[in-house]
Amino acid sequence: DGGITQSPKYLFRKEGQNVTLSCEQNLNHDAMYWYRQDPGQGLRLIYYSQIVNDFQKGDIAEGYSVSREKKESFPLTVTSAQKNPTAFYLCASSIRGPGGFDEQFFGPGTRLTVL
Amino acid sequence: AQSVAQPEDQVNVAEGNPLTVKCTYSVSGNPYLFWYVQYPNRGLQFLLKYITGDNLVKGSYGFEAEFNKSQTSFHLKKPSALVSDSALYFCAVREENPGSARQLTFGSGTQLTVLP
Numbered sequence: 001d002g003g004i005t006q007s008p009k010y011l012f013r014k015e016g017q018n019v020t021l022s023c024e025q026n027l028n029h030d031a032m033y034w035y036r037q038d039p040g041q042g043l044r045l046i047y048y049s050q051i052v053n054d055f056q057k058g059d060i061a062e063g064y065s066v067s068r069e070k071k072e073s074f075p076l077t078v079t080s081a082q083k084n085p086t087a088f089y090l091c092a093s094s095i096r097g098p099g100g101f102d103e104q105f106f107g108p109g110t111r112l113t114v115l
Numbered sequence: 116a117q118s119v120a121q122p123e124d125q126v127n128v129a130e131g132n133p134l135t136v137k138c139t140y141s142v143s144g145n146p147y148l149f150w151y152v153q154y155p156n157r158g159l160q161f162l163l164k165y166i167t168g169d170n171l172v173k174g175s176y177g178f179e180a181e182f183n184k185s186q187t188s189f190h191l192k193k194p195s196a197l198v199s200d201s202a203l204y205f206c207a208v209r210e211e212n213p214g215s216a217r218q219l220t221f222g223s224g225t226q227l228t229v230l231p
Contacts, residue, residue, distance in 0.1 A: 004158075040124075042205060042221035043159075058218065090158055101147045101166045101211075104219070106158035 003027040004107035006091050011112045013078070013085070021076045021110045023091035030096055032074035033104065036060060037088040046089075049074055078112065086114045117142045119208045121222035128196050129230050136191040136225045138206030145211040148189040149219070150180055153203040162204075165189060176200070196229045203227075 004025045013019045025032065031050050035043040045058030049068040063082025068074055074093075078085045088111050092104040118141045128134045140146055147166055151159040163174025170182040180191045191204060206222040 006158075040223060042119075042223045044221075045218050048218065088156075092159075101164070101209075103149060103161040103164055104159075105161065106151075108158045109156070111156070 004091060004093055004105055006089075006107035006110050008110060009108065011110055013112060013114050015114060016080045018077055018079050019112065021078070021089055021091075021112070023074045023076065023107060024072055025074075025091075025093045025105075025107075026072065027093055027095075027105060028071070029093035029105070030071070031094045032068070033092040033094075034058075034064070034066065034074070034076045035090045035092065037090055037109075043090065046076065085112055087112060117146075117208055117210050117220050119206050119220050119222040121204075121206055121225045123225050124223075125226045125228070127228045127230060130198055131195050134193050134196040134200070134227065134229070136204050136206075136227060138189045138191065138222060140187050140189060140206075140208040142208060142210040146189075147209050147211055148180075148182065149207040150174065150178070150189075150191050151205045151207065153205065153224075155202075159205060162191070198229045198231050201227055201229045 007022045033048040034046040037043050044060050046064050047066045049055040055066050055068050065077045088109050090109045091107040094102040094104045120139045149164045150162040153159045162178050163172050165172050165182045173179045178193050203224045205224050207219045209219045
């Protein structure tokens with residue numbers, strides 16, 4: 001998982017609460033991504049960012065928000081509007097933006113459980 | 116639209132035997148293809164990718180994959196499986212399209228179990 005850290009590893013949330021997942025990378029990568037992983041499904045893209053102060057919605061952005069104030073950091077907020085937030089969340093980065101063929105490097109993930 | 120299919124949810128193989136994890140894809144143009152591996156409660160690790168050139172791509176941990184354009188496949192292979200290869204494997208694709216921000220599309224994953 002080298003170079004990308006996610007915290008916390010496990011997170012519990014009560015219904016109606018917003019929570020923020022942290023993602024930091026020291027790889028000097030331009031692009032960062034947030035994915036959601038559910039059992040038996042592939043990864044689904046929530047948001048991505050190609051440069052600082054810019055981000056784009058992925059396939060399942062509803063109920064989530066992000067910011068990219070620093071190149072190294074791309075936090076994800078799961079809002080109370082997300083109806084089924086229990087999942088494993090993965091952050092990734094790549095050297096250049098998603099238009100290229102660079103592989104993505106993944107963090108260790110955060111498992112969010114809504115109680 | 117681009118898509119990728121991993122037709123087998125589960126693959127079992129005996130240690131020392133060759134293994135194959137299947138992947139087929141669909142894109143409008145040329146594909147970029149990737150294989151990743153995930154161990155329990157961990158992030159994905161990159162194994163190998165096909166961009167262009169030689170159809171046989173060699174990657175990490177002795178894995179290789181063969182790009183077959185006519186069959187639109189990119190199967191992952193290893194000549195001799197290890198118990199430590201047991202993990203969840205993901206194939207991913209995106210269409211070659213310079214300047215496009217089209218994202219990677221991941222398959223649903225194949226659980227590989229290598230039996231001792």
